[in-house]
Amino acid sequence: MSILVAGAGGFVGRRLVEKLHAEGRPVIAGVRKPRESFARLGIEQRIFDAEKPETLGTALRGVTHVVNCIMGSPAAMVASTRNLAEASVKAGVQRFAHFSSIAVFGNAEGEIGDDFPVGQNVDAYGQAKIDCEHLVRKAQQEGLRTVILRPALIYGPGSEQWTARIARLLRWSRLGDLGAAGDGICNLIHVDDVVAAAIAALDRPEAANRAFNLAMAEAPSWNRYLMDFGQALGFTPIFRVPGRNLRIETKLVAIPLKIAEIVTGKLGFGQQLVPDLISPSLGRLFNLDARYHSARADIVLGAPAVGYADGLRQSANWVSRQ
Amino acid sequence: MMLEASQLQSATVLSTQLCIVGAGPAGISLALQFIGSGIDVILIAGGKAGHDEAAQALYAGEVADDALHSPLTEYRHRQLGGSSATWGGRCMPFDPIDFERRDFIAGSGWPIGHDDVAPYYPEANVLAEAGDFQYDAKKAVEGGMRPIAEGFNPVSFDNDRIERFSCPTDFGSRYRHRLAHAANIRVLLDAHAVEIRAGGEKVEAIVLRTLDGKEITVAAERHVIATGGIETARLLLASRSEAHPAGIGNAGDQVGRNYLCHIAGTYGELAFAPGTPVFHGYDRAWDGVYCRRRMALRPEIQREHGVGNVVMRLHHPRLPDPAHGRGILSAIYLAKPFISYEYSKRLHGGDAMTPGHVLRHGFNILREPFGVAGFLLNWVKVRTLAARKFPSLIVAPRNNRFTLDIHAEQVPNLDSRVTLGAGLDIFGKPQARVDWRYKPKDIETVRVALELLRRDAAATGRASLDFDPEGVAEAMLRDGAYGGHHIGTARMGPNPDTGVVDRECRVFGTDNLYVSGSAIFPTSSQANPTLTIVAFSLRLAAHLKREFLPKRSEIRTSAIKGAAA
Ligand SMILES: Cc1cc2nc3c(=O)[nH]c(=O)nc-3n(C[C@H](O)[C@H](O)[C@H](O)COP(=O)(O)OP(=O)(O)OC[C@H]3O[C@@H](n4cnc5c(N)ncnc54)[C@H](O)[C@@H]3O)c2cc1C
Numbered sequence: 001m002s003i004l005v006a007g008a009g010g011f012v013g014r015r016l017v018e019k020l021h022a023e024g025r026p027v028i029a030g031v032r033k034p035r036e037s038f039a040r041l042g043i044e045q046r047i048f049d050a051e052k053p054e055t056l057g058t059a060l061r062g063v064t065h066v067v068n069c070i071m072g073s074p075a076a077m078v079a080s081t082r083n084l085a086e087a088s089v090k091a092g093v094q095r096f097a098h099f100s101s102i103a104v105f106g107n108a109e110g111e112i113g114d115d116f117p118v119g120q121n122v123d124a125y126g127q128a129k130i131d132c133e134h135l136v137r138k139a140q141q142e143g144l145r146t147v148i149l150r151p152a153l154i155y156g157p158g159s160e161q162w163t164a165r166i167a168r169l170l171r172w173s174r175l176g177d178l179g180a181a182g183d184g185i186c187n188l189i190h191v192d193d194v195v196a197a198a199i200a201a202l203d204r205p206e207a208a209n210r211a212f213n214l215a216m217a218e219a220p221s222w223n224r225y226l227m228d229f230g231q232a233l234g235f236t237p238i239f240r241v242p243g244r245n246l247r248i249e250t251k252l253v254a255i256p257l258k259i260a261e262i263v264t265g266k267l268g269f270g271q272q273l274v275p276d277l278i279s280p281s282l283g284r285l286f287n288l289d290a291r292y293h294s295a296r297a298d299i300v301l302g303a304p305a306v307g308y309a310d311g312l313r314q315s316a317n318w319v320s321r322q
Numbered sequence: 323m324m325l326e327a328s329q330l331q332s333a334t335v336l337s338t339q340l341c342i343v344g345a346g347p348a349g350i351s352l353a354l355q356f357i358g359s360g361i362d363v364i365l366i367a368g369g370k371a372g373h374d375e376a377a378q379a380l381y382a383g384e385v386a387d388d389a390l391h392s393p394l395t396e397y398r399h400r401q402l403g404g405s406s407a408t409w410g411g412r413c414m415p416f417d418p419i420d421f422e423r424r425d426f427i428a429g430s431g432w433p434i435g436h437d438d439v440a441p442y443y444p445e446a447n448v449l450a451e452a453g454d455f456q457y458d459a460k461k462a463v464e465g466g467m468r469p470i471a472e473g474f475n476p477v478s479f480d481n482d483r484i485e486r487f488s489c490p491t492d493f494g495s496r497y498r499h500r501l502a503h504a505a506n507i508r509v510l511l512d513a514h515a516v517e518i519r520a521g522g523e524k525v526e527a528i529v530l531r532t533l534d535g536k537e538i539t540v541a542a543e544r545h546v547i548a549t550g551g552i553e554t555a556r557l558l559l560a561s562r563s564e565a566h567p568a569g570i571g572n573a574g575d576q577v578g579r580n581y582l583c584h585i586a587g588t589y590g591e592l593a594f595a596p597g598t599p600v601f602h603g604y605d606r607a608w609d610g611v612y613c614r615r616r617m618a619l620r621p622e623i624q625r626e627h628g629v630g631n632v633v634m635r636l637h638h639p640r641l642p643d644p645a646h647g648r649g650i651l652s653a654i655y656l657a658k659p660f661i662s663y664e665y666s667k668r669l670h671g672g673d674a675m676t677p678g679h680v681l682r683h684g685f686n687i688l689r690e691p692f693g694v695a696g697f698l699l700n701w702v703k704v705r706t707l708a709a710r711k712f713p714s715l716i717v718a719p720r721n722n723r724f725t726l727d728i729h730a731e732q733v734p735n736l737d738s739r740v741t742l743g744a745g746l747d748i749f750g751k752p753q754a755r756v757d758w759r760y761k762p763k764d765i766e767t768v769r770v771a772l773e774l775l776r777r778d779a780a781a782t783g784r785a786s787l788d789f790d791p792e793g794v795a796e797a798m799l800r801d802g803a804y805g806g807h808h809i810g811t812a813r814m815g816p817n818p819d820t821g822v823v824d825r826e827c828r829v830f831g832t833d834n835l836y837v838s839g840s841a842i843f844p845t846s847s848q849a850n851p852t853l854t855i856v857a858f859s860l861r862l863a864a865h866l867k868r869e870f871l872p873k874r875s876e877i878r879t880s881a882i883k884g885a886a887a
Binding site: 176177179180183227231236237238239240241242243287289 | 451489491495496497498499500503606607608609610611707708709710
């Protein structure tokens, strides 16, 4: 067995590589640029850019299992998935685990199980994830044994989006108790649970050729998460964000911030220079009444093991160390 | 889903499983529990989403004594959210003693105990946005709340029982989006219940009228009246028919009786030694909720002295008397025209402003202009612009001389009543008439508490209380019945002779009619009512959900039918 984690430089990819390595599994980190931390651990690294099929030539040599953790722009994700899946078919890979996302369900509300139809009012990111799933299924028809994982919002140590960014917004009282604007369900899944599910997806025969939602049971409301996390971080008393603040954030402030983000990005400055923006779609997410159920994963891959309180504590510790 | 009654045809009949009349904290909390339950609900708001003069005018009625009770269009709001559109947000649960039969209080004793409602308080606290259900000063804030004053522990009182404050949350604007969003809930705006129609024990429908003259009927399997303490009595009484000649639930002549508010006022002078640090303001819990200490007369002391439940808070001096010497108090006194009747009534008292008064108040302001300006700026920040608002005016008096803000139980009183008056509303329905009465016991409760505090305070050596026992009644009745708390008109009882609803809040003499709200409280407690109203709505929701479950026998029949098909 030899496992290639493509996109090993990313948040989930890195945790997955480290975990596999710690378990003594033969793991190869697929990266665009070599990483010092992997080298230190003596982990083999293969350098490629999955967007460019010609660089994939030797990447899959000897590889039996592939995990696709590649993130990027919609076009980049689609191209990488296509190339990686085709190369895996050619290379006779035994198992191909692919990271999709609950974004494929768009803004659908209600109880969303593993077989819920995808594609309702999806954004560009969600559409790319759907297109990627199609490519994976195509490869499946060509004989590749695939697993599609659709994690909810991945939080925990290392999570920039749902832990670090939220912590910054809480610190500046830009988020807090949102009242009527925060009644949506905050469908979290701890990064360690995601990593465990990915490993099970490689190991368990019954996982083959199926798609799995990955989400915690009894997810809290957004208000609950924001307040609990704020408390864990010690940003108390929690600020009650007036409805008008959030409206100004998503309607007015988000636009210049987005522009500033693009400009500083183009000029090559770190994005840290620009404050986080609360986009209109993030604002909508705070009120999305959708609960994702991971019944299939709970049975086939194992139910999430990290409790909410533990997850918050770990997240807060990680943020304070930063 | 939100429905405007104006979009419906006249004579429309809507059928549903559960009809909730009234969309204040009671009705909204109840309706929220059914989101996604599969049970079809209609919630009748009795007004618009926001204040509307014409709807508000439907609350007009008669008051027997203007000096004792405010007009019926005040301290009530006929709209989505009900009176929570304006409430102060003060929350605390009832005490176990409130539910007990106390030999020294006629009419006391609930058919249920504190334990029956206790499980619902934490969730009620969340809905009211008053944070954790934690009412112990030692635990509500990390490290414990600040003491009133070091060493000041009047022994007859529990000084660790606190009150917590809601934002204050307007249940209408806060939860409207959730109701609008729910597929199984229809919120009917701008429709007013005028009659509960029941040929016998079964309530068939609620008859609604709209301001533009339509009649709409809602026929449900179960109906809940949640129209507030006064309007609930009015609706039950006005629903007279052959089957219910005295109105619904009124076979024992109990509907509208025992109309209770609270006995409240500011009185006495509690003087701490000059220079003693005294804290009578708010601490904030981790979740941002404002918490404040009170002195609560201990239950064993209530029993020993045979008096009702009562709490006291340290308070700034009465505003109208410029002798308090504080610029900010004078500024607020002079701002009277800009403060709503409901809040200015108690703040400013009934006294007329004379030019001499105005001058002396002006002088107070000039004595500390920067203090006043700073206070007002901060007020804009923590109150006007804040979504979680600083709950009340906290001003330290000069010389450490506080008054006491007293809030006491009013004991049950069969002669204190809501009845139907002679006037008619625009639908031709009789208006309510309120004849609020109090008993000597109500005043005695306050007098005894003050006397105990005088003794206990002296024993601490930290403060002394000065008050005139002869003046207690006048001080407590100066502003009449405490506004906005309308309790007891459809009280819970063991049987129809002493109550209107049973222990599950079902109206006696009916199969499928329930009441939610402070109307069902047989006794008034020291506590403001809303948190307990919400807790009872949650309890009723749990009961109704059980009732709606198909009976075992029905499941079996349908299974057999299914098998045959
Ligand atoms: C100024 C003020 C301050 C207060 N401060 C506090 C406080 O600090 N703490 C506290 O606990 N309580 C406080 N209260 C009391 C609190 O507002 C009430 O206890 C609470 O609103 C009662 O809720 P409810 O749902 O039972 O009734 P309501 O809020 O009165 O709601 C009644 C609902 O029924 C509807 N309705 C009425 N008649 C009809 C009809 N015929 N047909 C259809 N619909 C109808 C109304 O439109 C409304 O939606 C305060 C009240 C006032 C006025």
